[in-house]
Amino acid sequence: MAQSLDDISRQLKKRHRRSAQMKWLSMSALIAAGVFLVLFLTDMLIKGLPAFQQGYIEVEIDYSERAAELPLAAVQADVRDLVSRGYLRLIPGRMAENESLLGTQRMEWVLADDEVDQYLKGRQTGLKDKQIAVIDRLAEQGRAELKFNTGFFTNGDSKLPEMAGLASAAIGSVLVLIVTLAFAFPVGVMTAVYLEEFAPDNRFTRFLEININNLAAIPSILFGLLGLAIFINFFGVPRSSALAGGLTLGLMTLPIIIITSRAALSAVPDSIRHAAFGVGATRWQAVRDHVLPLSMPGIFTGSIIGLAQALGETAPLIIIGMIAYIPDAPTSFTQAATVLPAQIFTWAGMPESSYVERTAAGILVLLTVLISLNATAVYLRKKFEHRW
Amino acid sequence: MTSKLASPGAPVTFNQETTHELELTVRGLNLWYGQKQALHGIDLDVYQNNITALIGPSGCGKSTFLRCLNRMNDLIPSARAEGEIMMEGKNVLSKQVDEVALRKKVGMVFQKPNPFPKSIYENVAYAPRMHDIVSKGKEQDELVEQSLRAAGLWDEVKDQLDQPGTSLSGGQQQRLCIARAIAVQPSVILMDEPTSALDPISTATIEELMHELKRDYTIVVVTHNMQQAARVADYTAFFHLGEVIEYNDTATMFSTPDKKKTEDYITGRYG
Numbered sequence A: 001m002a003q004s005l006d007d008i009s010r011q012l013k014k015r016h017r018r019s020a021q022m023k024w025l026s027m028s029a030l031i032a033a034g035v036f037l038v039l040f041l042t043d044m045l046i047k048g049l050p051a052f053q054q055g056y057i058e059v060e061i062d063y064s065e066r067a068a069e070l071p072l073a074a075v076q077a078d079v080r081d082l083v084s085r086g087y088l089r090l091i092p093g094r095m096a097e098n099e100s101l102l103g104t105q106r107m108e109w110v111l112a113d114d115e116v117d118q119y120l121k122g123r124q125t126g127l128k129d130k131q132i133a134v135i136d137r138l139a140e141q142g143r144a145e146l147k148f149n150t151g152f153f154t155n156g157d158s159k160l161p162e163m164a165g166l167a168s169a170a171i172g173s174v175l176v177l178i179v180t181l182a183f184a185f186p187v188g189v190m191t192a193v194y195l196e197e198f199a200p201d202n203r204f205t206r207f208l209e210i211n212i213n214n215l216a217a218i219p220s221i222l223f224g225l226l227g228l229a230i231f232i233n234f235f236g237v238p239r240s241s242a243l244a245g246g247l248t249l250g251l252m253t254l255p256i257i258i259i260t261s262r263a264a265l266s267a268v269p270d271s272i273r274h275a276a277f278g279v280g281a282t283r284w285q286a287v288r289d290h291v292l293p294l295s296m297p298g299i300f301t302g303s304i305i306g307l308a309q310a311l312g313e314t315a316p317l318i319i320i321g322m323i324a325y326i327p328d329a330p331t332s333f334t335q336a337a338t339v340l341p342a343q344i345f346t347w348a349g350m351p352e353s354s355y356v357e358r359t360a361a362g363i364l365v366l367l368t369v370l371i372s373l374n375a376t377a378v379y380l381r382k383k384f385e386h387r388w
Numbered sequence B: 001m002t003s004k005l006a007s008p009g010a011p012v013t014f015n016q017e018t019t020h021e022l023e024l025t026v027r028g029l030n031l032w033y034g035q036k037q038a039l040h041g042i043d044l045d046v047y048q049n050n051i052t053a054l055i056g057p058s059g060c061g062k063s064t065f066l067r068c069l070n071r072m073n074d075l076i077p078s079a080r081a082e083g084e085i086m087m088e089g090k091n092v093l094s095k096q097v098d099e100v101a102l103r104k105k106v107g108m109v110f111q112k113p114n115p116f117p118k119s120i121y122e123n124v125a126y127a128p129r130m131h132d133i134v135s136k137g138k139e140q141d142e143l144v145e146q147s148l149r150a151a152g153l154w155d156e157v158k159d160q161l162d163q164p165g166t167s168l169s170g171g172q173q174q175r176l177c178i179a180r181a182i183a184v185q186p187s188v189i190l191m192d193e194p195t196s197a198l199d200p201i202s203t204a205t206i207e208e209l210m211h212e213l214k215r216d217y218t219i220v221v222v223t224h225n226m227q228q229a230a231r232v233a234d235y236t237a238f239f240h241l242g243e244v245i246e247y248n249d250t251a252t253m254f255s256t257p258d259k260k261k262t263e264d265y266i267t268g269r270y271g
Helices: A004-053 A065-069 A085-089 A091-097 A114-120 A129-140 A166-198 A203-215 A218-234 A243-268 A270-278 A283-311 A315-319 A341-349 A351-386 B061-067 B099-105 B118-130 B139-151 B170-183 B200-213 B226-232 B248-257 B260-266
Strands: A053-062 A106-113 A145-146 B023-035 B036-047 B051-055 B079-087 B105-111 B190-192 B219-223 B236-241 B243-249
Touching: A004 A053, A004 A351, A053 A114, A053 A129, A065 A091, A065 A114, A085 A091, A106 A243, A114 A129, A114 A145, A145 A315, A166 A203, A166 A243, A166 A283, A203 A243, A218 A243, A218 A315, A218 A341, A243 A283, A243 A315, A270 A283, A270 B105, A270 B170, A283 A351, A283 B118, A315 A341, A341 A351, B023 B061, B036 B061, B036 B079, B036 B105, B036 B219, B036 B243, B051 B061, B051 B226, B061 B079, B061 B190, B061 B200, B061 B219, B061 B236, B099 B105, B118 B139, B118 B170, B139 B170, B170 B190, B170 B200, B200 B219, B200 B226, B226 B248, B236 B248, B236 B260, B243 B260, B248 B260
Parallel strands: B051 B219, B051 B236, B105 B190, B190 B219
Antiparallel strands: A053 A106, A053 A145, B023 B036, B023 B079, B236 B243
């Protein structure tokens, strides 16, 4: 007997309720994820933003002959331990460079010690009451303030927190990524071209495919061990160098580039290949002149995403010694270098609160670079994407 | 309809002499896709400067046969062809004939217009430049114009040669593909249902074009449309289940077919 509409509706109530519950459940999962993201970003911003400012104090510098010997003598005793030792250390050098400085005294804004910086930012410090009184007096006279921290972007790492910056790590990251790209891009794209356009579909190529897909899921630290064994121990590439790091990250990025390039190549319809073969193109001519140009946006997108992952990678680089203390930016691919995430890792292990805020600020910088890289990838894809 | 035919009058049988020169001679052509045989002992002569139409129900092997003529079937790993397709005294299926060379000699126009996503100019100029037929510059410009004229497209596109070929209408795209095929100066043009994706007006344009093209080229065309075969073809072959049931000049074929099957198909009783 057919049910009446009322009967059906009554039974449906329960099902509709269940459906609504599941909708809320899935929505709350999304909300939870969003809340975590917001919390993380807020925490980073609160901790990191102060690092973009740095405390400076205005003191009288006495370029005396004594100061050339003993830099501490250049400033008066009451502010002596408020000025960054790193700054004082530079005075003799500056005097040697510019002899007219000798015998002059002038008021200068100089980098303050990290404790002073933290005090100006309202944090708890180990400063003595006497020192605090001096800082308060300077602040009242407008001789102690927070300025934009250019040093954070121009200095390398330093044992003095107020001097520490991420310039050398950033340059290291750039050098590493150049090597990664130069190694992984051509090898990855040509592998994809072979597998997609030339290789016969047989057991061996299917075996290769499965293994390449698995490689993309291997813990990255294993690539570090592989890099250590192959590049450093076997080929004798200098350890801690951008070359070793770039090649190791290249190994890690290869599967990503191969997989995304293959997807981009196979998205080009066969009618294009047939058109090329139909006018007497060889396989390679069809690939070079027609298929590759059409799949380039996809290949670039995949490579950028692979590079972004390489940029954020730390574990394999620890294995090959790229976690070293690098105060000066490397000038060649074979010099010891460090990278942004490794620098963040180093700072994260420091107790001083100046390093803590630098850790957060470093993460902010890294995130900004990563988001811009991914945005570029999305932009490229949207702009050049072909609809068939 | 039949008055246009430049046929020799007498019905074509393989041993009979005709006034036409042979372009391609197919003898005992078998083709397998893996274990499945798709063509069974095909014998067929293709005459120079004529249009040969291949008709038959779906899956009868006519497109497969067409793709044997320029060895496009080589691209399908499971396909294996045996037999003879003689052209210029050579079996084009043999290893001695380079399929790339063959495809320069035997051009192809596909079912769905497939211009390269490049400029109209580049669509035509690409292949001749690749084959070193012309050098860049004036020579190339001339060949592009000549090919587009021959495809009846020049007047429509001469002011927008730098526009992408894909921006043209379907019928124009198909004529661009024809221009692209004749730019490499082939002897034979294979057309695989060239008008099945087009509207009636574009179809008529292409059919007229085929009549003009046969002065310079030999055309083999696969068509689903019997009226089209009757309108354009000098010779027609009826394929069924991978065999040629009947092959004759079009007039005879459509007026007095030899075989019952042919008659049934032509009159629309099945297929």
